[in-house]
Amino acid sequence: MPDPHAPDRPSTDRPAERGEIHGLPLDGETALVAAVDEGLALIAGMGEMPASVQALLNGDPSAATQAATVSWRRPEAPPEARSGFCALVPLAVLGRGRLTSIVFRRPGHPARYAFARRPVPLEAALQAIAEDAGPSAALVVDGIVEALLAGKPTARRLRAVAAMAQAVARPDGFVEVMGADEDGELFLQGWTADLVPGRARVLAIGAEPTLAELDSASFPREDLAGRSRGFAGAMTAAEKIDAAALQKVLFRSREGWRAITVYERCVRLEPRDVPAHARAVLPRLTAPTDVLARLKAAANRFDGRDTVSELKLPVRLGIDFALMVDGGGVLVSGWIVDCEEHVEAVHLKVGKTGVRIDEGWTRQPRPDVTRAFASDPLFAALDPGHHGHGFLAFAPRVAAHARDAAYLELTLASGPVYRPLPLTRATPRHVLQRLSSAVEPRSAVAAQVVERQLGPLVQTLERRPASGRVMGEAGGFDGAASTALVIGVDEGAAQVGVLLSLLALEPETRALPIVVAVREEWFDEVSAEVRRLADFYRLSLRLVRAEGAQDVCDAIEAGVRASSAEHLLLMCAHVLPRGPGWLPRLERAYRARGGRCLVSPTLLFEDDSIRWAGTMLEGEGTGRGLSDRLVGYPRAAVAEADPIEVTAGTVECCILPRAAFESVEGFTRGYLGIAEKRLDLALKLRLGGTPSVWVPEVEMICADETSEGAAGPAVASWHGLVRKVDRWAFDRRWSLAVANMRS
Numbered sequence: 001m002p003d004p005h006a007p008d009r010p011s012t013d014r015p016a017e018r019g020e021i022h023g024l025p026l027d028g029e030t031a032l033v034a035a036v037d038e039g040l041a042l043i044a045g046m047g048e049m050p051a052s053v054q055a056l057l058n059g060d061p062s063a064a065t066q067a068a069t070v071s072w073r074r075p076e077a078p079p080e081a082r083s084g085f086c087a088l089v090p091l092a093v094l095g096r097g098r099l100t101s102i103v104f105r106r107p108g109h110p111a112r113y114a115f116a117r118r119p120v121p122l123e124a125a126l127q128a129i130a131e132d133a134g135p136s137a138a139l140v141v142d143g144i145v146e147a148l149l150a151g152k153p154t155a156r157r158l159r160a161v162a163a164m165a166q167a168v169a170r171p172d173g174f175v176e177v178m179g180a181d182e183d184g185e186l187f188l189q190g191w192t193a194d195l196v197p198g199r200a201r202v203l204a205i206g207a208e209p210t211l212a213e214l215d216s217a218s219f220p221r222e223d224l225a226g227r228s229r230g231f232a233g234a235m236t237a238a239e240k241i242d243a244a245a246l247q248k249v250l251f252r253s254r255e256g257w258r259a260i261t262v263y264e265r266c267v268r269l270e271p272r273d274v275p276a277h278a279r280a281v282l283p284r285l286t287a288p289t290d291v292l293a294r295l296k297a298a299a300n301r302f303d304g305r306d307t308v309s310e311l312k313l314p315v316r317l318g319i320d321f322a323l324m325v326d327g328g329g330v331l332v333s334g335w336i337v338d339c340e341e342h343v344e345a346v347h348l349k350v351g352k353t354g355v356r357i358d359e360g361w362t363r364q365p366r367p368d369v370t371r372a373f374a375s376d377p378l379f380a381a382l383d384p385g386h387h388g389h390g391f392l393a394f395a396p397r398v399a400a401h402a403r404d405a406a407y408l409e410l411t412l413a414s415g416p417v418y419r420p421l422p423l424t425r426a427t428p429r430h431v432l433q434r435l436s437s438a439v440e441p442r443s444a445v446a447a448q449v450v451e452r453q454l455g456p457l458v459q460t461l462e463r464r465p466a467s468g469r470v471m472g473e474a475g476g477f478d479g480a481a482s483t484a485l486v487i488g489v490d491e492g493a494a495q496v497g498v499l500l501s502l503l504a505l506e507p508e509t510r511a512l513p514i515v516v517a518v519r520e521e522w523f524d525e526v527s528a529e530v531r532r533l534a535d536f537y538r539l540s541l542r543l544v545r546a547e548g549a550q551d552v553c554d555a556i557e558a559g560v561r562a563s564s565a566e567h568l569l570l571m572c573a574h575v576l577p578r579g580p581g582w583l584p585r586l587e588r589a590y591r592a593r594g595g596r597c598l599v600s601p602t603l604l605f606e607d608d609s610i611r612w613a614g615t616m617l618e619g620e621g622t623g624r625g626l627s628d629r630l631v632g633y634p635r636a637a638v639a640e641a642d643p644i645e646v647t648a649g650t651v652e653c654c655i656l657p658r659a660a661f662e663s664v665e666g667f668t669r670g671y672l673g674i675a676e677k678r679l680d681l682a683l684k685l686r687l688g689g690t691p692s693v694w695v696p697e698v699e700m701i702c703a704d705e706t707s708e709g710a711a712g713p714a715v716a717s718w719h720g721l722v723r724k725v726d727r728w729a730f731d732r733r734w735s736l737a738v739a740n741m742r743s
Contacts, residue, residue, distance in 0.1 A: 024132050026081045031102070031113040034125035036148070037156035041089045041099070042122065043067075044129050047111050048083040049104060055089050056103040059112065063093045067104070068150075070143030072136040084132050086140065088147045126164050138256040141168050155208065162209035165250045165257045172258035173228060177277065179269025180243045181301055182405065183352055186235040187274045188214075189281065191221055192260055193228040194253035197287040201252075204237065206245035212237040214249065215294045217287030232281050234298050243268070275303040300415045302349070302407050307417040313342050314379045315410070315417075318369070322406065322421040323431055324350075329396040330406070331431055331457060332357070332421065335369045335389040339382040345411040348395040348421070351404035357393035362448045364390030364439075392435075394453040427550075431457065432672065432721045439721065446724060454721070455728040458670055465666060466549035468517055468558030471527065474534035474541045478513045484565035485509060488546075488556035489518040489526055489573045496573040497529050504537035508583040512569070517544040517559030519552075553677050556651070557666045565658060567595060572652045578604065578699040589643045589695045590655045597691050598656040598682060600649035601698035608635050611702055614646035614694040615679065617741060624739050626679070641696035647741070648682035649692030653700050660690040668733075673722040676730040683734060 024044055025031060031045030049069040057063040069087040089102065104111045120128075130137040141164045148157045173192035180186050197218045204210040216233030224230075235241065235249070248261045269277055278299035285292060308317045320333040330348060346358035369389040373379040406421040426434070432454070439446050485503070489496045496516065503509040518526045523545045534541040546558035552572045560568060567590075569583070582601065590599045603612035613630045626647060630637050652674075664684040671677040682692050 024084060024128055025116045026077075028080050028111075029113060030116040032117075032120055032125050032128065033099075033115050034120050034122045036088065036122060036160050037154050039091050040157065041091055041119075042086060042125055042144075042160075043089055043102060043113070044084070044086040044125060045113055046081045046083065047085050047104075047106075047113075049085040049087065049106055049111075053087070054105040055087070056105065057089075057091070057094050058097070058100050059103045063097070065090045065093050068147035069104075070140050070147075072133040072140050074132070084129075086129050086144060088144065122160055123163055123167075126167060130167060138168050141165065141257070142252065149211065153211065158203075158209045158211060162203055162205055162250070165203055166205070166259070169250055169257035169259040171261065172253070173231075173260045174263040175246075175249065175260055175266055176263050177267045177269065178243055178246070178262065179274045179277070180241070180271060181274040181298065182271050183301075184236075184240045185298060186241050186243055186246075187232070187269070187278055187298060188216075188235055188249070189230070189232045189277070190260065190263070191224055191228050191230050192258075194255070194258050195231055195251060195260065196253070197231075198291055199288075202235070203250040204235065204241050204246060205248045205250060206242050210237045210239065210241055212241060212249075214251070215287075215291045217285035217291055217295055219281065219284040219286065232278070232285060232295065234294060272303045275299055275301045296415070302405065302409065302418045304405060304420060306419055308410060308419045311412075311417060312378075313412070314339050314381065315342050315412070316373070317408065317410065317419045319408075319419065319421060321434060322423050323426040323434065324406075324423045325426060325431060325457060329394060329398050329457065330421075330423065331392070331394045331453065332408070333390075333392050333435070335366050336391060337369060337373055337379065337382070337389055339379055342412050343410050344413070347409040347411070348393065348398070348406075349409055350395075350398045350406045350423070353398045354409070355395045355398065357395055357408075358391075360452050361391045361393035362445065362452055363388045364392060364445055366390035392449055392453055394457050396456060432725070435721060442720070446721070450721075450724045450728050454725045455732070458672060458725055458729055459732070464548060465669070466546045466554040466558040468544040468546055468562040470542060470562055471523070471545050472531065472543045474531065474543075475539050477540050477542045479542075479564055481513045481565055483512060483567040483569065484515055484563045485512045485569045485571065486515045486517065486556055486559040486563060487571050487573055488552040488554075488559060489516060489522065490552035490555065491519065491522050496526060497533060499571070499573055499576055500530065500533045500537070500539070502577055504533070504539060506577070506580060506583065508581075510537070510539065512540070513563070513565070514539055514541045515544060515559040515563050516541060517546045517549075517555040517562065519549045519555050520545055520547050550672075551674050551677070553651070553667045553674050553681075560658070560661060560666070567655065568658050568661060569655050570651050570653070572702075575603070575653045575700050575702045578701050582698045582700070585698050586655055586695055589693055592643075593691075593693065595657055596660070596689075597693050598649040598651075598654050598660070598685055599643075599693045599695060600651075600654040601700050602635070602638060602694070602696050603650065603652065603700055603702040604635055606701060609633065610635060610637065612650050612652075613638050613696065614644070615648040615650070615682070615692075617647050617738070624741075626738060635699065638696040643693055643695045643697075646692050646694045648679055648686065649694065651678045651681055652702060656685070656690065660685055660688065664688050670729055670733075671726045673719070673726050675723070676726040680730060680733070683737070687737070 026046055028046045031043050034042045036042050049071050053067055053069055055065050055067040067087040067089045069085050071083050071085045074082055101114045133140045145161050148161050172194050175188050175190040177189040197216055199215050202212050202214045204212045212235050214233050214235045216231050219230045221230040246262055248259045250259050282299045316337045318335045322332040324330050347354050348357045365387040366389040367387040370387050373382055406423045408419045410417045439449055516530050544559055544562045546555040549555045556570055586599050605611050610630045610633045612628055615626055615628050618627045619625055667677055668680045
């Protein structure tokens with residue numbers, strides 16, 4: 001049977017009841033033991049110990065550890081019991097062994113102690129120590145607390161510290177006003193007698209005790225008759241303090257532990273109300289300079305108001321729009337007037353995240369702003385010939401939730417001022433549409449906007465591939481066929497209607513299973529016409545809703561996923577055959593290379609001039625780049641030419657192996673148009689071992705995807721920005737690879 005006085009761990013044996021303890025053992029040979037946590041024991045008995053002493057667990061030199069001790073004098077006790085001690089002993093070296101005794105290697109003779117009884121509850125052991133230490137109890141508790149708080153205390157150690165501190169703490173006032181600001185910092189206001197203004201380490205007692213830091217200042221309270229004074233402070237901790245559960249704040253004064261209790265009728269402030277309350281009390285506060293600076297910062301935090309317009313300085317700020325791009329950050333457009341240069345920095349903040357924007361924003365001319373302030377006496381220093389007040393800034397890596405406040409923070413010598421931002425969620429396309437009327441794509445400003453704002457915005461997007469949902473089938477769709485025709489539809493029923501009619505007239509294409517994948521926003525308009533034509537021509541067709549598709553390339557990718565064919569014939573709905581018999585000629589070139597290539601035809605404009613006749617490497621060294629050959633030439637320029645390998649084909653119309661498409665994970669996300677997106681895919685295929693082949697004799701008619709710019713300057717501006725942004729993104733991804741690519 002195991003020795004009842006030999007616990008393997010103080011925390012694992014059945015603890016003694018509180019009533020079994022009648023003080024500390026006085027014989028100098030036995031001691032009490034209590035568990036602080038899984039790896040630490042509190043041992044107390046009679047004897048004089050240094051502040052740090054080596055302890056041998058079970059008297060074994062191989063199980064040596066260093067213990068922190070606190071001793072006290074017992075003046076009226078016999079000589080062998082003139083000193084009491086308590087020691088905090090780490091148990092890690094014991095492993096799973098049983099602790100039966102302990103030897104302290106103190107100066108002179110080592111002291112060996114057995115344990116008087118089973119492990120006792122920590123609170124009972126602390127009570128016995130406090131009763132034995134008498135007048136020295138507060139100092140003993142302080143010593144134990146300091147040892148427990150060394151390093152990073154565990155939750156159980158903090159509970160032990162809280163129990164010890166509360167056992168000896170005296171009441172010292174109340175918290176009467178309390179509230180956490182937007183950043184989780186806790187503002188406290190009340191009265192106290194012994195709390196010294198400055199920075200102090202405190203214990204916040206709530207559902208669980210928390211080690212915190214309190215910066216406090218004092219102010220006079222006439223209602224306290226000079227015995228106490230008011231205080232206001234900001235309390236923070238490594239983990240957010242639960243203000244609703246806070247019961248008291250424990251601190252160490254010159255004369256021992258004190259407790260400031262949360263008043264039962266405490267006024268609890270909403271986060272937005274905390275800065276205003278702090279501002280109200282700030283002029284009366286007395287504290288060290290660094291503490292006052294922290295409380296001033298708390299008082300000047302954003303509270304939802306526009307404080308820029310309240311300035312007596314010639315500084316004003318306006319917002320045109322602030323767009324939150326999913327996964328990409330915030331794009332803000334506005335203007336700022338600062339004719340005397342009072343503004344030191346501008347930060348954009350959303351909730352707890354933020355970034356400085358004035359170092360990288362793009363300034364834009366805003367003569368309308370100059371005119372608006374020209375007659376205001378406060379802005380007498382405004383230069384009537386200077387109009388660079390507008391700005392456009394992109395802030396990446398800021399996330400927003402419905403409850404997060406978004407705002408601009410202007411740093412002035414007198415402190416920060418704020419301008420709320422009404423955030424609107426938007427897609428990248430919506431962003432460019434908003435900018436297209438304000439930014440001329442051919443201007444120097446547009447280049448800066450792309451380089452600093454729009455390019456990084458697109459690069460940070462985390463868009464998922466479009467998913468395809470099969471919405472219907474016709475003509476007994478053959479899902480097991482080796483070759484399938486996948487058509488991507490970007491908009492409108494007219495284009496796909498003409499294409500399906502022409503395909504139905506070709507015996508070779510009419511026999512193929514056809515997957516028609518339509519962008520989600522156009523599906524309802526297109527689907528009825530597609531079903532009608534499929535039934536009329538008896539086509540083998542599968543209709544797919546491309547959910548999340550941004551363009552025709554995304555729609556094609558959703559269509560590919562809705563098919564299991566080994567060989568894929570990809571087409572955009574805006575591409576039409578110029579004549580019959582085109583598919584067998586493409587297939588002949590495809591089979592000639594073992595079905596391990598991407599084969600594309602010649603693409604023509606509607607006037608029969610060349611739109612695409614192969615993308616090739618041109619130039620040398622750093623000037624090397626990709627160029628579409630013979631664009632604008634008459635179709636006769638390539639008459640009777642043989643199929644040749646090109647640097648990149650076009651997926652607007654091509655045949656390629658499914659395995660190659662899947663090996664490069666389809667189209668790259670991060671482009672707004674399809675020109676660079678399709679080129680990017682062809683280059684990925686080339687690097688993955690799938691070359692591109694151009695078949696000149698096969699001709700397809702294809703309108704330029706940007707031709708709708710003729711509909712108006714706004715649309716043309718939109719496409720111009722798209723081309724600039726996509727070219728920037730493409731160059732960032734491919735310029736080095738292209739420079740080192742072999743022809």
